[in-house]
Structures are given as structure tokens and as C-alpha cells.
Amino acid sequence: MHPVLERHGWRYVNCNVWNRGVGHIAGNVNTQRIRRFPVVTEVCVQYVFEARIRGVPLKQWLLSEWRRSGLPLRQANEACGVRDAAVRKYSDQTHLWYFPPAEAMDRLVRYANQHGDPRGRPYFSLDERHPITGAGWRRMRSKFNCPHGVTNVWERSAVRGEERIKLEGGRAVHLNQKPLDLMERIIAASSEIDDVVWEPFGGLFSASLAAQRRGRRACAAEIDPTYFQFGVRRFEREDQQLRLLASN
Numbered sequence: 001m002h003p004v005l006e007r008h009g010w011r012y013v014n015c016n017v018w019n020r021g022v023g024h025i026a027g028n029v030n031t032q033r034i035r036r037f038p039v040v041t042e043v044c045v046q047y048v049f050e051a052r053i054r055g056v057p058l059k060q061w062l063l064s065e066w067r068r069s070g071l072p073l074r075q076a077n078e079a080c081g082v083r084d085a086a087v088r089k090y091s092d093q094t095h096l097w098y099f100p101p102a103e104a105m106d107r108l109v110r111y112a113n114q115h116g117d118p119r120g121r122p123y124f125s126l127d128e129r130h131p132i133t134g135a136g137w138r139r140m141r142s143k144f145n146c147p148h149g150v151t152n153v154w155e156r157s158a159v160r161g162e163e164r165i166k167l168e169g170g171r172a173v174h175l176n177q178k179p180l181d182l183m184e185r186i187i188a189a190s191s192e193i194d195d196v197v198w199e200p201f202g203g204l205f206s207a208s209l210a211a212q213r214r215g216r217r218a219c220a221a222e223i224d225p226t227y228f229q230f231g232v233r234r235f236e237r238e239d240q241q242l243r244l245l246a247s248n
């Protein structure tokens with residue numbers, strides 16, 4: 001998936017690992033036969049759909065505007081008042097690139113427009129008339145708020161008990177049902193109230209239910225009619241419970 005996502009404008013950020021723990025395989029693995037260590041993890045990979053300026057990703061635009069100003073790259077450090085961090089972090093063209101904070105961007109923009117070749121001004125402009133401001137730059141950044149104490153390793157058992165959606169006989173409806181708390185964690189960190197969350201491979205719509213609980217607007221799709229119906233029922237049950245709570 002990685003090259004396809006990159007080709008279509010997505011930038012790789014991070015890989016999170018959900019460890020369901022040894023309980024996930026208890027009694028289900030014949031260690032005499034298996035030819036690898038038993039798998040108890042799933043990965044949840046974070047990509048961001050990057051804003052583009054005149055068709056190019058932000059990191060590329062940033063470097064090309066600096067180059068267009070005719071200033072040597074190392075002067076970006078002077079512009080930001082740092083020894084070497086500006087060049088190292090902001091001109092990198094790999095996934096190690098840092099998005100300059102608004103204050104650093106303000107300084108880079110001001111410096112390039114003051115000291116760069118006067119013929120090419122304005123530098124770092126979206127409308128070719130005014131240079132971008134720090135606040136305008138900040139708005140181009142994908143959203144993310146890391147809660148304190150959360151890392152990229154998520155220790156959490158597989159979905160069990162009440163949360164697991166089951167058929168009449170007690171069998172799980174969907175073998176891939178994801179935990180609501182992990183879905184809430186992702187959604188809360190990477191979106192804001194009223195944002196739209198799109199779940200294209202819905203299953204039982206765990207992400208959409210989590211999104212609704214977090215005050216986001218959820219849209220989803222699911223190709224299998226049985227999963228779809230069981231998924232929709234989760235919302236109906238949620239509505240019922242909320243009505244009941246409100247009436248008490």
C-alpha cells in the first residue's frame with residue numbers, strides 16, 4: 001500500500017502497534033506445527049493527506065521557495081536563530097521532514113523577503129502578492145494532538161464481552177471488530193468536534209460509532225449486507241440508550 005498511498009499524496013507518519021496479548025492465542029496455537037512466532041499484534045498506520053501548494057507537497061515548496069530567493073541554505077539557520085536545526089529539519093525531503101512551527105515559519109518568510117533576491121519577491125506567497133503568515137501556515141498542518149502518556153504501542157485485549165457483536169448462537173458476527181476505545185483514541189487525536197470521519201471499510205462501523213461518541217460526523221461504507229445490518233443496529237442501540245438516559 002505504501003507506494004500507492006504516497007503516489008496519491010499521502011505522507012507516512014507513524015506505525016502504531018496494537019498488542020492483543022498472549023490471551024489472544026491461548027489454546028489456539030500448536031507450537032509443534034507453527035513455523036513462526038504466533039502473531040498477537042495488528043498495526044495501525046498513520047498517513048496524512050498533505051496540503052499542496054501549486055501542486056507540490058509543503059516540504060518541497062518550502063525548499064524551492066528558499067532556493068528561489070537565491071539565499072544559501074545554511075542561512076535558514078540564521079533566519080531562525082538556531083545553529084543547524086532549521087536546515088536539518090525543515091529542508092529534509094524524506095519522511096524525517098519537520099513542519100516548521102508558525103514562529104519559525106514567520107522568521108524564514110521575513111528573512112527571505114528581506115534578504116532574498118529582490119526580483120523574485122514575494123517569497124513564500126500563496127497568492128503571489130503577500131507572503132504567507134505564521135497563522136496561515138499553521139492552518140495548513142494536518143491535525144494531531146497527542147494525549148499525555150500514550151505511545152505507539154497499544155496494550156489492549158481483543159474485543160470481548162458486551163462490546164463484541166454476536167449472532168444468536170454466541171458466535172462473533174465479525175472477526176475483525178475493532179475496539180471502540182482505540183478508535184476513539186485515533187479520532188480524538190487527529191480530528192476536532194464536527195469534523196467528518198470517513199470509514200470506507202466499515203465492517204460493524206466501530207470507527208463511525210466512536211466518531212459519533214466524540215462529536216464528529218461519521219460517514220461509512222460496507223459491502224457485506226449482514227455486517228452492514230449489524231453495524232446499523234449498533235447505532236440504533238446507541239440512540240435507544242441515549243434516549244433512555246435522557247428520560248431518567
Ligand SMILES: C[S@@+](CC[C@H](N)C(=O)[O-])C[C@H]1O[C@@H](n2cnc3c(N)ncnc32)[C@H](O)[C@@H]1O
Binds near residue numbers: 174178203224227
Ligand atoms: C477489517 S474489516 C473492518 C472492521 C471494522 N473496522 C469493525 O470494527 O467492525 C473490513 C471490511 O471491509 C469490507 N469491505 C471490503 N471491500 C469493500 C468495499 N469495496 N466497499 C466497502 N466495504 C468493503 C469487508 O466486508 C469488511 O467488513
